[in-house]
Amino acid sequence: MSAISVTDLRKSYGEHEVLRGIDFEIAEGEVFGLLGPNGAGKTSTVEILEGYRTRDGGEVRVLGRDPADGGTELRERIGVVLQQSQLWPNLTVLETHRMFAGYYRRPRDVDEVIDLVGLTDKRDARAKTLSGGQKRRLDLGIALVGDPDLVFLDEPTTGFDPGARRAAWEMIRSLRSLGKTVLLTTHYLDEAEQLADRVAVLREGRIVREGTPGELTGGELSEVEIRYRRDGEDIAVRTADPTRTLHELTGEALAEGRALDRLEVRRPTLEEVYLSLTEDE
C-alpha cells in the first residue's frame, strides 16, 4: 500500500490557483523529494497532507486516511518538521523531547532519539543556547519521538552552512534505515539528488517532471552537450545521439587535419534539467 497517494489535488487562495491538479504516489519506506522554486506550491501540498489546510479538489490519502479528518489516529503516526518554528527557549533538549513524547501512545525512548539526532552532548542545554543547526536537529528529534511511520520535512536545511547541511543529510539518510517514509521539500537540487529515491519537480502548481534523480538527468529531454573550440570560438552542440555526433565531428576534424581543442562531452546536471523545467522558455 502507498504511504501517500495524491490524485488531481487542487487548491486556490482567492483568485490565485496554487495547485492545479497534481498527482503522485509515495511507497512505504521511500524518500520522496518535492522540488521547486519558491511559490511553486510545495508547502501548500505538504500542509494539505499534514492536515493543516483543506483542499479544494482531488483525492488525498495519507497512511490510508484522509488528512482532512484524520484526527488523532493519523497524528499518532506522522512526524512534522515545519519550515520554521521556534520551540520553548527555556526548556532543555531532554525536557522538550519528554514533553512531546508525552503526547504519543507509544513514543520512542527519549535518550535514543536524542542520540539519533546527535544532541546527546546538549541533552541538558536549554533550547535558546543551541546553534541554528542544533535547533533544527531538535525539531527533527521531536518529530521522531512519537515513532512515526511517515515524516514530513519542509525545507529541512534552508539557511544551513555546508557542514550542518551534510550532518542533516546523514540524519535524513538514517531515517531510511529506520524504515520511515519521508516526504521532503527542498529548493536545493543537490539535496534532492543526495537524499531522494524519487523526485517530483513542481512548477506553478503542476508537476512538470517526476522520476528518480537518474531518470531526470537521463531522460529524452536531457541531451548530451559536446563542447569544443574552433577558430578561437567556443562551440556547443546538443545531441540526443552523442555516439553518432561525436563520430561525425571527430571524423570531419581528422579529414581536415584539425584538432578539436578543448573537447568536452558532458551530461547535464540535475540543476540544468531543473532550470530548464522551472524557467520560462
Place this chain on the structure above:
Amino acid sequence: MRLYWHQLASEQRLFWRAREAAFFVFIFPVLLFLLLASVYTGTIYGVPAPRALLAGLIGYGAANTAFAGLAITLVIRRESAVLKRLRSTPLPAPVFVAALLTSTLIVFAAQTVALFGLGIAFFHCPFPGRVVSLILAVLVGTIVFAALGVATASLIRSAEGSSAVVNVVLLPMAFITGSFGPTRHYPKFIRAVGDVLPLKYFIKLVNAVYLQNRELWTQPRALAVLAVWGAIGVAVAARRFRWEPREG
C-alpha cells in the same frame, strides 16, 4: 486524562521557567500591593486602606495573570509557530486549552494566597470570612479574563506589539476601575468608562466577599456583567482564534 496532567505539568514548568514573564505576572502585583499598602494610610470604603488595596490588587492580579499574561503568551506561541507545531501532535485542542486555563488558575490562586499572606502578616488584614465565595470569585475572574485574554490574542497581529497593546488596555483599566485605590474623585466621564469595564465588577465581587463579608451570590448584577464580558470573549475567540502565524 493522562494527557491533561502531562500538559498541565508542562505548562507549569514553562511558566516558572520563563523568569522575566513569571516575575511580571506573579511578583509584580504582589510588589504593587506592598508598595501601595505601605504608603496609603487611613481608610478606604470605610475599612483600613491595606484591606481595600488587597481586594483591588486581587482584581489587578486576575486581569494581569489571566488577561495580559495569557494574551502575550498565546501571541508569542502562535507567531513562533509553536501552536502550529502542537497541532500536528495527537494532543487534542480541548486538552491543551483546559491545561492552559488550569495553569493560569494555579498561578492566580497562588498569587491570591501570597497577597493574603502578606496582608495578614504585615498589614493587619483579617483572614477572609467567606472562603468558599472567595474561591468561587477567583474561579470566575480567571475564566472571564482568560476568555478576554484569548480573544485579545486573536486580535493582535504580531508578537513584537503584543506586550504594548495588552498593557495599554490593562493599566488604564486597572486605574479607572479602582485596583489601586478608590475612584469616586475621578472625573465623571472616566468613571463612566470604568462602569462598563469587567475589572470594575470583578473588584466589586471581591470587595463584597472580603470587605463586606457577603457571599458571592448576593451580587447578581456584577456576576451578570462579568458573564456578558466572558461571553463576548468566548465569541470573539471562537471566531478569530488562529493556531498559525499571521505571516508565512
